[in-house]
Amino acid sequence: MKKHSARVAPLSACNSPVLTLTKVEGEERPRDSPGPAEAQAPAGAEAGGRTSPHCWRCSGAQLRKIFWGVAVVLCVCSSWAGATQLAKLTFRKFDAPFTLTWFATNWNFLFFPLYYVGHVCKSEEKQSVRQRYRECCRFFGDNGLTLKVFFTKAAPFGVLWTLTNYLYLHAIKKVNTTDVSVLFCCNKAFVFLLSWIVLRDRFMGVRIVAAILAIAGIVMMTYADGFHSHSVIGIALVVGSASMSALYKVLFKLLLGGAKFGEAALFLSILGVFNILFITCIPVILYFTKVEYWSSFDDIPWGNLCGFSVLLLTFNIVLNFGIAVTYPTLMSVGIVLSVPVNAVVDHYTSKIVFNGVRVIAIIIIGLGFLLLLLPEEWDVWLIKLLTRLKVRKKEETAEGGADLGSGPQSKNRRARPSFAR
Numbered sequence: 001m002k003k004h005s006a007r008v009a010p011l012s013a014c015n016s017p018v019l020t021l022t023k024v025e026g027e028e029r030p031r032d033s034p035g036p037a038e039a040q041a042p043a044g045a046e047a048g049g050r051t052s053p054h055c056w057r058c059s060g061a062q063l064r065k066i067f068w069g070v071a072v073v074l075c076v077c078s079s080w081a082g083a084t085q086l087a088k089l090t091f092r093k094f095d096a097p098f099t100l101t102w103f104a105t106n107w108n109f110l111f112f113p114l115y116y117v118g119h120v121c122k123s124e125e126k127q128s129v130r131q132r133y134r135e136c137c138r139f140f141g142d143n144g145l146t147l148k149v150f151f152t153k154a155a156p157f158g159v160l161w162t163l164t165n166y167l168y169l170h171a172i173k174k175v176n177t178t179d180v181s182v183l184f185c186c187n188k189a190f191v192f193l194l195s196w197i198v199l200r201d202r203f204m205g206v207r208i209v210a211a212i213l214a215i216a217g218i219v220m221m222t223y224a225d226g227f228h229s230h231s232v233i234g235i236a237l238v239v240g241s242a243s244m245s246a247l248y249k250v251l252f253k254l255l256l257g258g259a260k261f262g263e264a265a266l267f268l269s270i271l272g273v274f275n276i277l278f279i280t281c282i283p284v285i286l287y288f289t290k291v292e293y294w295s296s297f298d299d300i301p302w303g304n305l306c307g308f309s310v311l312l313l314t315f316n317i318v319l320n321f322g323i324a325v326t327y328p329t330l331m332s333v334g335i336v337l338s339v340p341v342n343a344v345v346d347h348y349t350s351k352i353v354f355n356g357v358r359v360i361a362i363i364i365i366g367l368g369f370l371l372l373l374l375p376e377e378w379d380v381w382l383i384k385l386l387t388r389l390k391v392r393k394k395e396e397t398a399e400g401g402a403d404l405g406s407g408p409q410s411k412n413r414r415a416r417p418s419f420a421r
Helices: 037-044 053-090 097-122 129-140 147-174 177-184 187-198 205-224 229-255 261-279 281-288 302-324 328-349 356-372 378-415
Strands: none
Touching: 053 147, 053 177, 053 302, 053 328, 097 129, 097 147, 097 261, 097 281, 097 302, 129 261, 147 177, 147 229, 147 261, 177 205, 177 229, 177 328, 177 356, 187 205, 187 229, 187 356, 205 229, 205 356, 261 281, 261 302, 302 328, 328 356
């Protein structure tokens, strides 16, 4: 039997997923196509109203997927909000956003080792590390991972990864975490616009509306603080981070397409290697030029740095590989839910003012993000659902009229005396 795996696109550290699961471990798993519940009833129902065991198995599988989805949502929300808050806390003692970005990105090296451990524990066909590595290297072409491939297909994404995280962390220094997290949700709108222009993806009016809402939310968020320079710079930084994240995803789809789980893990580990080999010099330069300077290494809050790196690594693992156990849309919802979490923390730990303009901007951007989660065939499904509801209403009306029409006749028949002896 031929063995299949899901194909995913490795996301940047702050990117929101737009993934489609194809096949997983030998069993086909098509795109989830939500529709009216009554459309599935005849397939699982037997004569006399009994439900077949196959229907119960399907329901159990769906319940497990939803359960895992809730767990993934909570994990994405808590890890992303926790990493954002911990970064804000770290900057009070260690004002070095680029060094923090470099330190956390180094942990990407653990992706492939962690994947291989999962492969050994779960897969029936055990492979050595070298065999698995060579098989995953086919993702880069027939010649595998060569020096040319490293600099042309991996290095650009390493730069985009670093820029995405650095701009996001630098924005946290300028504005509160609530504004940063909600503005970063605009990256999904940027992904749609770039995909529409560069990849020639299908035009969808509802997504254009969502992109307009995202832009309107950015403007309103800027106005919420009165266009102060400090706030404008912070908003520009987080919008730049969202743009880099969107560019990462679109370029990955354009140049590399999709990747299996092992290939995605290897690619992310290669980004960690690129960071260690070629980005390390930048924190050193910033240190000696005293742009990002600390008096002694004992003053570095290593607990905060390691905690932030672990949370970010957890976020990326769940975001890239959670598709194996649940729906991609649920993982995106976890990113949106981090906004109210950050808002609650900011309310009690900072001087943020939730005025009307800021609240409306948060709602508008969140609404635009949710609109972008609608599938491409949402209008077809909506029409089918409305049609089924209309037909059911007509049938219920007809049955009600028939009952009223037959009611008096049956009553007269019961009241009429019988003279037959």
